[in-house]
Amino acid sequence: MTSFKDFKLNKQLLSAVADLGFTTPTPIQQKAIPLVLNGHDVIGIAQTGTGKTAAFILPLLMKIKYHQEVGARALIMAPGKELVIQLAEHCSKIAKNTDIRMAVLYGGIGPKHQINMLRQGVDLIISTPGRFLDLYTRNEIVTKQLKTLIMDEADKMMDMGFMPQLRKILELIPSKRQNLLFSATMAPKVHKLSQEFLDFPELVEVSSPATPANSIVQYYYRVPNLKTKINLLSHLLEGSSFSRIIVFTRTKQTANDVYKYINRKKLGPVNVLHANKGQNSRIAAMNEFKSGQLRVLVTTDVSSRGIDVSQISHVINLDVPVVYEDYVHRIGRTGRAENLGNAISMVNKAEVYHLKKIEQLMGQKIEELQLPQSVLVAETSFEENQKMEREIDHQKRLENPEFKGAFHKKKKRVSGGFKKKKGR
DSSP states (O other): OOSGGGGTOOHHHHHHHHHTTOOSOOHHHHHHHHHHHTTOOEEEEOOTTSSHHHHHHHHHHHHHOSOOSSSOSEEEEOSSHHHHHHHHHHHHHHTTTSOOOEEEEOSSSOSHHHHHHHHHOOSEEEEOHHHHHHHHHTTOOOOTTOOEEEEETHHHHHHTTOHHHHHHHHHHSOSSOEEEEEESOOOHHHHHHHTTTOSSOEEEESSOTTOOOTTEEEEEEEOSSHHHHHHHHHHHHTSTTOOSEEEEOSSHHHHHHHHHHHHHTTOOSEEEEOTTSOHHHHHHHHHHHHHTOOSEEEEOGGGTTTOOOTTOOEEEESSOOSSHHHHHHHHTTSSOTTOOEEEEEEEOTTTHHHHHHHHHHHTSOOEEEOOOTTSOOOOOOHHHHHHHHHHHHHHHHHHOTTOOOTTOOOOOOOGGGSOOOTTO
16 A cells, blocks of 8 residues: 555545645554454554554544434543543544544543533544543443444553453443554553454554664663753753653652753753643643643653654653553654654663663663763762662562562561560
8 A cells, every 4th residue: 555545535534634744654554444444353553653543543534434413433442631632633633624523531620511522412432431431321422323442552551450441331332343452562461351352353563562663763871860860861951952852750759850950940941741730731731842832841651652743852761661661652752753763761770670671572772872971970869779779679589589688578586486475
């Protein structure tokens, strides 16, 4: 398939695709779109930023074509609010020449507006599992017309405790339906879980699971402590090539501290995004970043799968993620839409273990760079060093249960070999 016309899409969709600047289908689109159009259940695996979303939205919109007076005919599920909003934006752009009606459902805000959308009639629902069930129990969602179920970021959905909610939803929607699962990573247990609701699925895999796009240059620095990481971050942000940057941290507190530091040093404009932020603040920060008003967005993994901006020059991992698939999704925010991108990780001695696991997952080595001489190396505090040493002990015990580290629990010694009981 060398052209989107080869898929025999209608004129409305082809016109929208042309307006978006898409010319040649990506590998995942070439393989998945014909299967979806022919009604197959599909498991799609491809690197993030390679056109997965259009691979299921285009054939879906082609199948539902025009709006009807009855209830929704397709349901797209995603694990987070940001990803739901992103999917809705993609759908709106591709469906702009059609009259297909869409409801976007997620928590964090009152349901009144979302209920009004549903009551007016919808053809497509894009939702988080929790909000879908909430509105269904209020009798606001009619499911009998649903013919297609799509799970985006399916691995995360099944690996984040969503399975009980998903099983409930699967009981509520018609059993005769088409099922599509798409993600950049697909763990073996996800394949097993998918057997519960997929009928003879076609596996579309255009890359090995958890393989980043070739357009991303990855490297890391060994950094002894958090203060030195901040000094290195400041050094990097002073570079003119760092035009639009996402800084990932493991915790909300670190994200807040980094945001305040960048703002104080006037290395922005900068904003911060994490789960403790209100829904309006999160949407505003995302929109500012997408529009180019922000140079730096500091965030936790809440956004590692919910940002689709084509001109992100660098992703900086201030902390190495301990959920290794999240690394692939983090760095997948750069190098999108055939642009070149850079992914930089700062690794302390306790994070080397996680970095090696990430390399094993991806099947490739990440280049190490020497810390620039101009970066001030701060002294590691006793508390931070103890925390890292405990983490290293834990890692060694994971690899060898017999390992006795410096922090293993010691049995209490009792004189005479026996501990006396009270009253005797």
